[in-house]
Amino acid sequence: MLDSAATTRLAPLGITQAAQVHLNLTPEQLTQEALRRHEGVLTDTGALMADTGQFTGRSPKDRFVVKDAGTADSVWWGDINIPFAEDKFDQLHQKMVQYLADKEIYVRDAYAGANPDYQLKLRVVNELAWHNLFCYNMFLRPAEGADTSWTPDFSIICAPGFEADPAVDGTRQKNFAILNFSKKMILIGGTGYAGEMKKGIFGVLNYLLPHERATLPMHCSANVGKDGDTAIFFGLSGTGKTTLSADPNRGLIGDDEHGWTPDAGIFNFEGGCYAKVIDLSAEKEPEIWNAIKAGSIVENTRFVPGTTTVDYANKSVTENTRTAYPINFIPNAIEPSVAEAPKNIFFLTADAFGVLPPISKLDKSHAMYHFMSGYTAKVAGTEMGVTEPQTTFSACFGAVFLPLHPTKYAEMLGKKMDENEVNVWLVNTGWSGGSYGVGSRMKLGYTRAMITAALNGELNDVEFKKHPIFGVEVPASVPGVPTEILDPRATWADQEAYDKTAADLAQKFVANFQKYADFANDEILAGAPKTAVEASV
Numbered sequence: 001m002l003d004s005a006a007t008t009r010l011a012p013l014g015i016t017q018a019a020q021v022h023l024n025l026t027p028e029q030l031t032q033e034a035l036r037r038h039e040g041v042l043t044d045t046g047a048l049m050a051d052t053g054q055f056t057g058r059s060p061k062d063r064f065v066v067k068d069a070g071t072a073d074s075v076w077w078g079d080i081n082i083p084f085a086e087d088k089f090d091q092l093h094q095k096m097v098q099y100l101a102d103k104e105i106y107v108r109d110a111y112a113g114a115n116p117d118y119q120l121k122l123r124v125v126n127e128l129a130w131h132n133l134f135c136y137n138m139f140l141r142p143a144e145g146a147d148t149s150w151t152p153d154f155s156i157i158c159a160p161g162f163e164a165d166p167a168v169d170g171t172r173q174k175n176f177a178i179l180n181f182s183k184k185m186i187l188i189g190g191t192g193y194a195g196e197m198k199k200g201i202f203g204v205l206n207y208l209l210p211h212e213r214a215t216l217p218m219h220c221s222a223n224v225g226k227d228g229d230t231a232i233f234f235g236l237s238g239t240g241k242t243t244l245s246a247d248p249n250r251g252l253i254g255d256d257e258h259g260w261t262p263d264a265g266i267f268n269f270e271g272g273c274y275a276k277v278i279d280l281s282a283e284k285e286p287e288i289w290n291a292i293k294a295g296s297i298v299e300n301t302r303f304v305p306g307t308t309t310v311d312y313a314n315k316s317v318t319e320n321t322r323t324a325y326p327i328n329f330i331p332n333a334i335e336p337s338v339a340e341a342p343k344n345i346f347f348l349t350a351d352a353f354g355v356l357p358p359i360s361k362l363d364k365s366h367a368m369y370h371f372m373s374g375y376t377a378k379v380a381g382t383e384m385g386v387t388e389p390q391t392t393f394s395a396c397f398g399a400v401f402l403p404l405h406p407t408k409y410a411e412m413l414g415k416k417m418d419e420n421e422v423n424v425w426l427v428n429t430g431w432s433g434g435s436y437g438v439g440s441r442m443k444l445g446y447t448r449a450m451i452t453a454a455l456n457g458e459l460n461d462v463e464f465k466k467h468p469i470f471g472v473e474v475p476a477s478v479p480g481v482p483t484e485i486l487d488p489r490a491t492w493a494d495q496e497a498y499d500k501t502a503a504d505l506a507q508k509f510v511a512n513f514q515k516y517a518d519f520a521n522d523e524i525l526a527g528a529p530k531t532a533v534e535a536s537v
């Protein structure tokens with residue numbers, strides 16, 4: 001029998017039985033629970049170290065959306081939003097409820113959305129104590145003493161130990177993450193990758209906010225300068241959103257997911273950060289380094305042998321090692337995490353071909369074209385099966401999280417750009433001096449210097465040169481950055497090879513853009529690269 005606080009929260013989710021319900025435990029209690037249950041071990045910083053199991057990244061092929069009367073016509077169906085049958089969802093839900101009936105479960109009330117006017121009330125049910133700590137860190141925490149016995153706007157049931165039977169459950173394999181907008185519920189099973197929970201709620205907001213609140217959801221990080229000037233950094237996983245938004249001279253708004261409202265600026269969806277820690281060092285990323293302490297989680301890391309010190313160079317489990325901490329573990333984080341509309345927008349791309357300049361300025365045409373294209377490389381680790389950089393065009397720099405057609409979001413961004421005075425920059429945090437395997441990743445210190453210069457207005461008066469193929473404006477000099485690295489062609493030993501690679505990449509852009517032929521107009525197409533055919537005319 002569950003007590004009344006548990007019944008209020010769980011009966012609406014069909015859960016009437018559990019060995020024990022741990023409701024809204026503190027981070028200290030959850031850390032102790034995780035240790036007691038051998039879900040993880042303590043590191044010498046006080047952080048909890050846990051493994052996610054077989055799945056060490058998201059599994060986009062196992063992410064589904066329930067197709068029913070409410071979603072059939074609004075969700076964009078295709079390879080991204082894989083349809084899932086209503087009755088199969090109900091069946092899996094029942095099975096999960098049964099699975100949890102003899103287990104201790106961890107339940108949490110939380111919010112998504114740092115602006116109270118745009119907030120979702122959440123309820124999370126976890127099989128694992130450390131996952132519940134992840135949710136404490138990553139979602140927004142209700143004020144002490146607040147009544148959180150609410151009817152949630154959305155719920156998550158996450159049971160990594162529960163495995164689906166693809167033959168009868170309608171899944172592809174044993175693991176799944178299924179969004180059900182009518183039942184307002186996300187089911188996650190068969191995977192222990194904690195990121196599925198936060199990206200699941202991101203998917204929910206990406207559906208609800210454009211529809212219901214005229215608000216643009218964005219896969220971006222955000223920070224704000226001393227004068228209140230906001231910058232946002234769009235980018236697919238691994239391109240540098242988290243790293244580059246942690247800046248000692250600017251207040252942190254958030255590292256991954258934000259909404260741009262009609263008239264209340266931007267707000268963070270989350271209450272914490274989920275940073276990659278592969279090769280983390282105190283020198284290069286001091287804010288993140290110092291955030292790893294009691295209350296934080298480190299995922300899929302290993303110790304220096306004979307110690308409880310994390311060896312951040314160790315990739316034996318995955319390259320996608322992570323830490324999750326509440327945003328207030330970053331000293332200059334701003335709470336509530338809201339800010340004015342951005343003055344600068346950065347599109348981060350990790351270009352594995354080493355073709356795009358390390359920084360360039362985009363006009364509206366180029367901005368729209370690049371936003372729709374979402375060109376980057378998937379870097380190793382965050383998605384299952386990706387072991388080395390893989391070229392991708394991910395619309396809006398986050399296509400895998402978008403329930404609506406990408407053009408919906410692009411239209412909204414276009415309007416925002418018309419209404420606001422905003423600079424748009426394309427930043428290549430990927431390769432230079434050649435393509436992947438030849439060149440090396442752009443030096444983080446240089447990328448930081450370029451972004452700082454853009455933000456401080458130091459690029460307002462420098463000379464710009466149009467890139468011959470991509471048409472973007474490349475600054476001739478940037479304070480603190482060696483001039484020779486600004487022109488990508490000049491960094492290649494073989495400059496003819498650069499020209500050929502750049503031409504091939506332009507072709508790829510054009511081929512990818514064909515799927516937006518109906519949407520594209522002259523303004524957007526003016527941002528397209530010149531292909532070999534056009535260039536020779």
Ligand SMILES: Nc1ncnc2c1ncn2[C@@H]1O[C@H](COP(=O)(O)OP(=O)(O)O)[C@@H](O)[C@H]1O
Pocket residue numbers: 235236237238239240241242243244255275276277278429430441442443444445447
């Ligand atoms: N020039 C660079 N700019 C940004 N990140 C870089 C750069 N060079 C290497 N990195 C590394 O790439 C990773 C970027 O990951 P992260 O900031 O977590 O990306 P995201 O938040 O977009 O998924 C970090 O491990 C960072 O140290």
Ligand SMILES: C=C(OP(=O)(O)O)C(=O)O
Pocket residue numbers: 057058195196199236237238241242256274382
């Ligand atoms: C958590 C994720 O986000 P990011 O890598 O963009 O930080 C993810 O993609 O699984």
Ligand SMILES: [Mn+2]
Pocket residue numbers: 241242243255256274275276
């Ligand atoms: Mn990130």
